[in-house]
Amino acid sequence: MALIVKKFGGSSVATPEKIMAVARRVLQEKKPDDKIVVVVSAMGDTTDDLISLAKAVTNQTQGREMDMLLATGEQISIALLAMAFTKLGQEAISMTGFQAGITTNEFYNKAKITGIAPDRVLKELDAGKIVVIAGFQGLTETGDITTLGRGGSDTTAVAVAAGLKADHCEIYTDVDGIYSSDPRVVPTAKRMKEITHNEMLEMARLGAGVMHPRSVELGKHYGMPIHVRSTFSNESGTFIREEYTMEEKEFVIRGVTHDTNVAKIAVLGVPDRPGIAYKIFSALAEANIDVDMIVQSVRAIDKHIIDMLFTIAQGDVPPARTILEKLKEEMSFIGLTIDENVAKVSVVGAGMLGNPGIAAATFGALADANINIEVISTSEISISCLIDATKVEQAVNAIHSRFFPG
Amino acid sequence: MALIVKKFGGSSVATPEKIMAVARRVLQEKKPDDKIVVVVSAMGDTTDDLISLAKAVTNQTQGREMDMLLATGEQISIALLAMAFTKLGQEAISMTGFQAGITTNEFYNKAKITGIAPDRVLKELDAGKIVVIAGFQGLTETGDITTLGRGGSDTTAVAVAAGLKADHCEIYTDVDGIYSSDPRVVPTAKRMKEITHNEMLEMARLGAGVMHPRSVELGKHYGMPIHVRSTFSNESGTFIREEYTMEEKEFVIRGVTHDTNVAKIAVLGVPDRPGIAYKIFSALAEANIDVDMIVQSVRAIDKHIIDMLFTIAQGDVPPARTILEKLKEEMSFIGLTIDENVAKVSVVGAGMLGNPGIAAATFGALADANINIEVISTSEISISCLIDATKVEQAVNAIHSRFFPG
The missing domain is CATH 3.40.1160.10 (Acetylglutamate kinase-like)
Structure with missing residues (x-):
C-alpha cells in the first residue's frame, strides 16, 4: 500500500x-x-x-x-x-x-x-x-x-x-522530467533520473521552469520525494529526493539554467553612509520585490561614494522604478539606470563544493565564446553570470558542452 | 438607519x-x-x-x-x-x-x-x-x-x-410587483401595494411565479416584510407583510393564479384496506414527489374498491410512474392513468374565510365560460379547480373578471 x-x-x-x-x-x-x-x-x-x-x-x-x-x-x-x-x-x-x-x-x-x-x-x-x-x-x-x-x-x-x-x-x-538544461535551447541536454531537493531548488530559482522553487523548497523542508513525470507517458521521470540513491552521486554539475526575465538596476553615486543598503532593499522588500545578484562597489576616486548594482524580475520594474526615483531624491544619489536587455546563466550542482575548478571552467566557457560577464554571483551550489540577453542561447550551450561533453 | x-x-x-x-x-x-x-x-x-x-x-x-x-x-x-x-x-x-x-x-x-x-x-x-x-x-x-x-x-x-x-x-x-393575476394572461390584472405572507404563500404555491413559496414561507415564519420590486424602476412594488397596514384589508380575493405544470394521476380500482393512502403517498414522498389535490372516492357499486386521484408536477411524472407501476403489482389495483393535459386555476384571499359565496362565484364563472371542472380542492384561503389545459387562459380571465370587475 x-x-x-x-x-x-x-x-x-x-x-x-x-x-x-x-x-x-x-x-x-x-x-x-x-x-x-x-x-x-x-x-x-x-x-x-x-x-x-x-x-x-x-x-x-x-x-x-x-x-x-x-x-x-x-x-x-x-x-x-x-x-x-x-x-x-x-x-x-x-x-x-x-x-x-x-x-x-x-x-x-x-x-x-x-x-x-x-x-x-x-x-x-x-x-x-x-x-x-x-x-x-x-x-x-x-x-x-x-x-x-x-x-x-x-x-x-x-x-x-x-x-x-x-x-x-x-x-x-508536459515534459518527461528534469533535464541538465532546457532541451529547447540545448539539444544535447540529458534527462536526470534523480536530483536532490537542494540542487532542484537552485535550478528552479535560477530559471529551470519545470518546477516552481516554492514547491521544491517545501519538499526539501519535509523531505518529501517529488516525482516529476509526463502526463502523456507512463515512463518514469525525474525523482527529486533528499539524497541520491544511485550512481548519479558522481556528477559534480547537475544542470545549466538560464533566466531571461531579469532586469539590471544600477544605483550610481550614493553617498556612503551606514544603512544605505538597508534603506534601498527594505523599500523594495516592502513592495514584495525580490532582489538578486547584489554587487556593491566603492568608487576608486571618491571613497565616500558607492555604486550599487542588482537584478530583479522584469515584471517588478515599474514599481521598483517608482520606489527608486523617490529614494533618489531622498538619498541624493547621482544616477539610476535600468537595463532589461540582460540574462542570467547559471551552473548548479552540489558537487561544486570543494571543486574550485567549476567557476574557472564556467568563466572559461563564456570567454571562449566571446561573451562578456557583467555580474557574477555564487551560492554554495551554484554560479550565476549576468550577460547580454541576445547571447543567452550561445552561453548556455557553451557552458553545457563544457560540463556535459559529447 | x-x-x-x-x-x-x-x-x-x-x-x-x-x-x-x-x-x-x-x-x-x-x-x-x-x-x-x-x-x-x-x-x-x-x-x-x-x-x-x-x-x-x-x-x-x-x-x-x-x-x-x-x-x-x-x-x-x-x-x-x-x-x-x-x-x-x-x-x-x-x-x-x-x-x-x-x-x-x-x-x-x-x-x-x-x-x-x-x-x-x-x-x-x-x-x-x-x-x-x-x-x-x-x-x-x-x-x-x-x-x-x-x-x-x-x-x-x-x-x-x-x-x-x-x-x-x-x-x-423583472416585474414591478405582485399582480392579481399573471398580466401576460389577464391584461386587466392589477398590481397590489400589499399582500399578506399567507396569501402570497398560497398564490406562489398555486402558480404565481414571481416568488417561490419557500422564501415566502420563511418570511412568514420570521415575520419578515418582503418588498418585491423591479430591477429597472425606482418605484415601489408590492410589500408582503404579516398584516395589512392599509385599506387593502377590504379585499376579499387577492388574486387568481394558474399552474400548467400539473399532471393528473388516477389510481383506479384499489381494494379498500386501511393504510392504502399511506402506502401510495409515502412511497411518493420518499422520492421527494409533492402531491396535491388528493381526491379519494369509493365506488358506488363495489364499496370495497376505491379510486384515488391526485396531481403532481409534470417533472415528477417519470419517477412517479415507476413507483406506481411497482405498487400496482404489489397492491393489485386495476388501472393507472396519467394525464398531463390539465391545468390548475386558483382563487386566493384571506377574506374568503366566512364568505361562502366565493366558491360558488368561482364555479359559476367557469360554468358560464363552459369549462368543466375535473377536481376541486380548497384551503382556508384558496379554492383550486383542475381543468383542461387548453382552457386555462379563458378560465383565469373568466374568474378574474368576476372578482375584479372593470
Missing part, C-alpha cells in the same frame, strides 16, 4: 475529455490498496477568463475579491474530476482548499500555506475514496479564501503530501 | 456592465447610515454552462459534486459585485454561503437552510462595508457545500434578513 499525491496542471484538465483521460490514467496506475489524492489546477484558460471578467468591472484586480473569484476555477475542476472517477466506478470526493484543511496567511493573491489539517482527507481515503483537492487555494484563520500565486498548485500538492505523510508526490507536466 | 437585504437574480447580474448597474442602483438608494446586504445569483447562463460541463463528463448530474460545481456560479458574481462597489468608492466584501454562516441539511441539490450565524456579516456591516452574499448555497455541519435548489437565492435573502433581524428584504425582479 502506498499513499500518493498526484498533481495535474491546467492543460491536463482543459476539457471534459481531458478530465476523463486524467481519471483513467490515475485508475490505470492505482494498485488496489493504494490511497490516492489528486490535486488539480483550473481548467485550461479558466483563470484567464476570470481575470478578464474582473478587468471588465475594475482595474483593481488584486486583493481579497480577486482570490474569491479565482478560487472558483479549481473548484470547477475538482467537481468534474470527482464526477469522472465516479463515472468510471471509483468512489471519489472533491475538496476545496478549506475542506482539505489548508490554512494560509492573509497575503491575498500570493498567500503562503501555514498548515494542513489532514483529518477529513484521511477519513475519506480510509473509506476507499480518491480525494480530489483544489490546488492553488486555502483559507485564512479568519475564514477568508486565498490563492497561492505562482507555482500554487504544485505547492498545494507537496504541502498536502507532507501533511498526509504520503510516500511521495507526483507532479504531472 | 435601516438594515436592508437586497436580492438580485441572475439576469440582473448577467454581464460585467449589469453588475456595475446593480452596484450603482444600490448606492443611489442607500442612505448614509443604512446597512446593506446584497444577495446575488449566478450570472445569466453560468449555471446552465456548468451543468453542460458536468453532462460532458457524466450523466449522473446530481449529488454532492454537482453542488460543489454549481456553487462556483454565485461565488463569481459576489466577487465581481464586491469589486464593482469598491470601484465606485464603497467598501464592500463578498461572502460565500459558508462565510455568511449559512448552514443547511445534507440534501444535496435541494438543501434546506437550518441556521444563520450572522456574526461575521454584522461585523463587516458595522465596519461600514456592504456585504455581498452568494445566494443559493450553504454548508452542512460536516463542512460540505450544498445548493438550495429552486427558489434558492430568494430563500437565502429572506433567511439572511431574518438572521440579521433586518428591517426588510427586497427582492428585485
Whole structure:
C-alpha cells in the first residue's frame, strides 16, 4: 500500500475529455490498496477568463475579491474530476482548499500555506475514496479564501503530501522530467533520473521552469520525494529526493539554467553612509520585490561614494522604478539606470563544493565564446553570470558542452 | 438607519456592465447610515454552462459534486459585485454561503437552510462595508457545500434578513410587483401595494411565479416584510407583510393564479384496506414527489374498491410512474392513468374565510365560460379547480373578471 499525491496542471484538465483521460490514467496506475489524492489546477484558460471578467468591472484586480473569484476555477475542476472517477466506478470526493484543511496567511493573491489539517482527507481515503483537492487555494484563520500565486498548485500538492505523510508526490507536466538544461535551447541536454531537493531548488530559482522553487523548497523542508513525470507517458521521470540513491552521486554539475526575465538596476553615486543598503532593499522588500545578484562597489576616486548594482524580475520594474526615483531624491544619489536587455546563466550542482575548478571552467566557457560577464554571483551550489540577453542561447550551450561533453 | 437585504437574480447580474448597474442602483438608494446586504445569483447562463460541463463528463448530474460545481456560479458574481462597489468608492466584501454562516441539511441539490450565524456579516456591516452574499448555497455541519435548489437565492435573502433581524428584504425582479393575476394572461390584472405572507404563500404555491413559496414561507415564519420590486424602476412594488397596514384589508380575493405544470394521476380500482393512502403517498414522498389535490372516492357499486386521484408536477411524472407501476403489482389495483393535459386555476384571499359565496362565484364563472371542472380542492384561503389545459387562459380571465370587475 502506498499513499500518493498526484498533481495535474491546467492543460491536463482543459476539457471534459481531458478530465476523463486524467481519471483513467490515475485508475490505470492505482494498485488496489493504494490511497490516492489528486490535486488539480483550473481548467485550461479558466483563470484567464476570470481575470478578464474582473478587468471588465475594475482595474483593481488584486486583493481579497480577486482570490474569491479565482478560487472558483479549481473548484470547477475538482467537481468534474470527482464526477469522472465516479463515472468510471471509483468512489471519489472533491475538496476545496478549506475542506482539505489548508490554512494560509492573509497575503491575498500570493498567500503562503501555514498548515494542513489532514483529518477529513484521511477519513475519506480510509473509506476507499480518491480525494480530489483544489490546488492553488486555502483559507485564512479568519475564514477568508486565498490563492497561492505562482507555482500554487504544485505547492498545494507537496504541502498536502507532507501533511498526509504520503510516500511521495507526483507532479504531472508536459515534459518527461528534469533535464541538465532546457532541451529547447540545448539539444544535447540529458534527462536526470534523480536530483536532490537542494540542487532542484537552485535550478528552479535560477530559471529551470519545470518546477516552481516554492514547491521544491517545501519538499526539501519535509523531505518529501517529488516525482516529476509526463502526463502523456507512463515512463518514469525525474525523482527529486533528499539524497541520491544511485550512481548519479558522481556528477559534480547537475544542470545549466538560464533566466531571461531579469532586469539590471544600477544605483550610481550614493553617498556612503551606514544603512544605505538597508534603506534601498527594505523599500523594495516592502513592495514584495525580490532582489538578486547584489554587487556593491566603492568608487576608486571618491571613497565616500558607492555604486550599487542588482537584478530583479522584469515584471517588478515599474514599481521598483517608482520606489527608486523617490529614494533618489531622498538619498541624493547621482544616477539610476535600468537595463532589461540582460540574462542570467547559471551552473548548479552540489558537487561544486570543494571543486574550485567549476567557476574557472564556467568563466572559461563564456570567454571562449566571446561573451562578456557583467555580474557574477555564487551560492554554495551554484554560479550565476549576468550577460547580454541576445547571447543567452550561445552561453548556455557553451557552458553545457563544457560540463556535459559529447 | 435601516438594515436592508437586497436580492438580485441572475439576469440582473448577467454581464460585467449589469453588475456595475446593480452596484450603482444600490448606492443611489442607500442612505448614509443604512446597512446593506446584497444577495446575488449566478450570472445569466453560468449555471446552465456548468451543468453542460458536468453532462460532458457524466450523466449522473446530481449529488454532492454537482453542488460543489454549481456553487462556483454565485461565488463569481459576489466577487465581481464586491469589486464593482469598491470601484465606485464603497467598501464592500463578498461572502460565500459558508462565510455568511449559512448552514443547511445534507440534501444535496435541494438543501434546506437550518441556521444563520450572522456574526461575521454584522461585523463587516458595522465596519461600514456592504456585504455581498452568494445566494443559493450553504454548508452542512460536516463542512460540505450544498445548493438550495429552486427558489434558492430568494430563500437565502429572506433567511439572511431574518438572521440579521433586518428591517426588510427586497427582492428585485423583472416585474414591478405582485399582480392579481399573471398580466401576460389577464391584461386587466392589477398590481397590489400589499399582500399578506399567507396569501402570497398560497398564490406562489398555486402558480404565481414571481416568488417561490419557500422564501415566502420563511418570511412568514420570521415575520419578515418582503418588498418585491423591479430591477429597472425606482418605484415601489408590492410589500408582503404579516398584516395589512392599509385599506387593502377590504379585499376579499387577492388574486387568481394558474399552474400548467400539473399532471393528473388516477389510481383506479384499489381494494379498500386501511393504510392504502399511506402506502401510495409515502412511497411518493420518499422520492421527494409533492402531491396535491388528493381526491379519494369509493365506488358506488363495489364499496370495497376505491379510486384515488391526485396531481403532481409534470417533472415528477417519470419517477412517479415507476413507483406506481411497482405498487400496482404489489397492491393489485386495476388501472393507472396519467394525464398531463390539465391545468390548475386558483382563487386566493384571506377574506374568503366566512364568505361562502366565493366558491360558488368561482364555479359559476367557469360554468358560464363552459369549462368543466375535473377536481376541486380548497384551503382556508384558496379554492383550486383542475381543468383542461387548453382552457386555462379563458378560465383565469373568466374568474378574474368576476372578482375584479372593470
